[in-house]
Amino acid sequence: MTARVWQTTVDSRDAHAQSVWWAAVLGYAEDPDDPNEPGHEECLLLAPTGDQRLLFIEVPEAKTVKNRLHLDLVPAEGTRDEELARLLALAAQVVDDLRRPDGTGWVVLADPEGNEFCLLRSDAERAATG
Structure with a gap:
């Protein structure tokens, strides 16, 4: 079971x-x-x-410490950086930017109540770099 x-x-x-x-x-x-x-x-x-x-x-x-569980998001359309701009326009806050010069990595964000979540590269971006 x-x-x-x-x-x-x-x-x-x-x-x-x-x-x-x-x-x-x-x-x-x-x-x-x-x-x-x-x-x-x-x-x-x-x-x-x-x-x-x-x-x-x-x-x-209120939330007081780092989440023990969080969501990892990938853009349904477009690129990670385009989705990042959209999320920031919706009032997400950047907690940590872990993007690398080669395009890999992710961004740790927080929602309006401070709950962390990560934004990863899109499926197409990951496929393009292997």
């Missing part, structure tokens, strides 16, 4: 604001049968394919 991941849950100070922000980042949508509203303590997002779920749950405390 094995288990499968049902959803990834993120503790949040403002579940609704986080769900709106991450929906813009990932292209995920709320459940049409249970829309997310300001003030909701739990806000769910669904991947367009329906096979991934992100649940934001309000907690009273």
Whole structure:
């Protein structure tokens, strides 16, 4: 027997604001049968394919230390650097820039509540460099 991941849950100070922000980042949508509203303590997002779920749950405390678990993102379209510009325009913050002169590497970012995530090269960029 094995288990499968049902959803990834993120503790949040403002579940609704986080769900709106991450929906813009990932292209995920709320459940049409249970829309997310300001003030909701739990806000769910669904991947367009329906096979991934992100649940934001309000907690009273703010984030205080580095995440023990984080998301690694790859651009669905375009390059890593183009996606970085888009994420920065959405108010992501650069935590650490680990890009290398040869084009490899990644960027560590934080969402509006300080949760870290990484932005890697696109599939096409990785394929082009082997």
